[in-house]
Amino acid sequence: MPDSYEDVDLASLYDTINVWGPSDDFYLDLVMAAESVLDVGCGTGLLLKTARDRGHRGRLVGLDPATGMLAQARTRDDVDWIQGDLSTVSFDREFDLVFMTGHVFQIFTTDEQASAVLSAARQALRPTGRLAFESLNPEPMPWRNWVPRNASTYTAPDGTDFRVVHDIVWEDGDLVHLTETYEGPRWSEPQVDQATMRFASVEKIDQLLAGNGFEVERRYGFWDRSPYAPASKEIITVATPRPRPADH
Ligand SMILES: C[S@@+](CC[C@H](N)C(=O)[O-])C[C@H]1O[C@@H](n2cnc3c(N)ncnc32)[C@H](O)[C@@H]1O
Known part of the structure; x- marks a missing residue:
C-alpha cells in the first residue's frame, strides 16, 4: 500500500489534494438515499462525514486498512470507523449501500483480489441493496497524462506549499505502476510513493460482477450520469445482488 495512506503527515494532505468534486456529489446522493452504508476504502472519511452533516441519521461505516487515513477520519466520532479491509472484517447482509x-x-x-472484494461486498449487502464503484476507463489511456510536466502545487493546511509529481514507471497489460512524489519545505527530501493500479476493461468488470452474483443496474461514463461510451473517462457502476437461496 502507498506510504501516503499509512503515513499520518502525508495522509493529512489528502483532502487538500482531493477536494470535494462531482464524484462526491454522485456518491452522496446514493448515501443519503440508503439507511445503512459501508464505505470500503473510506480514506479520510470525507463522504460519510458530509452525509452526517447533511442529516443522515442511519448507520454509516467507514472501512480502511491505512493508519494515516483513519487518523484523519477519526477526527469525528459520529461515524463508525473500522481499520481493516473486506478480507479481515466481514459483514452479513447488513447494508443498503456498499x-x-x-x-x-x-x-x-x-x-x-477483485473477486474476493466483490464477493465480500455481496455478502455485506441486504438482498435489496446496491453496490456502487468506479474505475478509470482504460480506453483513453489516462495515465499517459500523469507525467512530471503536469505536476500540481498545493497549499497545506499549515500554509506551506508542496508539489505532487506523478510518473509512470511501467505498463504491463492492464496494470500501471506509478510513483507519486511529494516535494516541499515540510520534508528534508522528496517523499516517493509507489503504487500499482489496474485498468480493467468494462467487459472485465462485468465478468467479475457476474461471477460474484451481481447484475449491473446502471452504468455511467461520467459523474453527470451520461451513459458509458468507449471514450468515457470513467466506468461507473451501480449493481444489484442477484437473489440466492439464502435470501429467501
Ligand atoms: C485513493 S484513496 C480513496 C479514499 C476515499 N475513498 C476517497 O474517495 O477519497 C484509496 C484508499 O483505499 C484504501 N485501501 C488500500 N487498500 C485497501 C483494501 N485492500 N481495501 C480497502 N481499502 C483499501 C487506502 O488506504 C486509501 O484510503
Whole structure:
C-alpha cells in the first residue's frame, strides 16, 4: 500500500489534494438515499462525514486498512470507523449501500483480489441493496497524462506549499505502476510513493460482477450520469445482488 495512506503527515494532505468534486456529489446522493452504508476504502472519511452533516441519521461505516487515513477520519466520532479491509472484517447482509470511490477498485490488481472484494461486498449487502464503484476507463489511456510536466502545487493546511509529481514507471497489460512524489519545505527530501493500479476493461468488470452474483443496474461514463461510451473517462457502476437461496 502507498506510504501516503499509512503515513499520518502525508495522509493529512489528502483532502487538500482531493477536494470535494462531482464524484462526491454522485456518491452522496446514493448515501443519503440508503439507511445503512459501508464505505470500503473510506480514506479520510470525507463522504460519510458530509452525509452526517447533511442529516443522515442511519448507520454509516467507514472501512480502511491505512493508519494515516483513519487518523484523519477519526477526527469525528459520529461515524463508525473500522481499520481493516473486506478480507479481515466481514459483514452479513447488513447494508443498503456498499460503495468504493477514489478508484479504490483499481487497487485490486488481480481477478482473485477483485473477486474476493466483490464477493465480500455481496455478502455485506441486504438482498435489496446496491453496490456502487468506479474505475478509470482504460480506453483513453489516462495515465499517459500523469507525467512530471503536469505536476500540481498545493497549499497545506499549515500554509506551506508542496508539489505532487506523478510518473509512470511501467505498463504491463492492464496494470500501471506509478510513483507519486511529494516535494516541499515540510520534508528534508522528496517523499516517493509507489503504487500499482489496474485498468480493467468494462467487459472485465462485468465478468467479475457476474461471477460474484451481481447484475449491473446502471452504468455511467461520467459523474453527470451520461451513459458509458468507449471514450468515457470513467466506468461507473451501480449493481444489484442477484437473489440466492439464502435470501429467501
Ligand atoms: C485513493 S484513496 C480513496 C479514499 C476515499 N475513498 C476517497 O474517495 O477519497 C484509496 C484508499 O483505499 C484504501 N485501501 C488500500 N487498500 C485497501 C483494501 N485492500 N481495501 C480497502 N481499502 C483499501 C487506502 O488506504 C486509501 O484510503
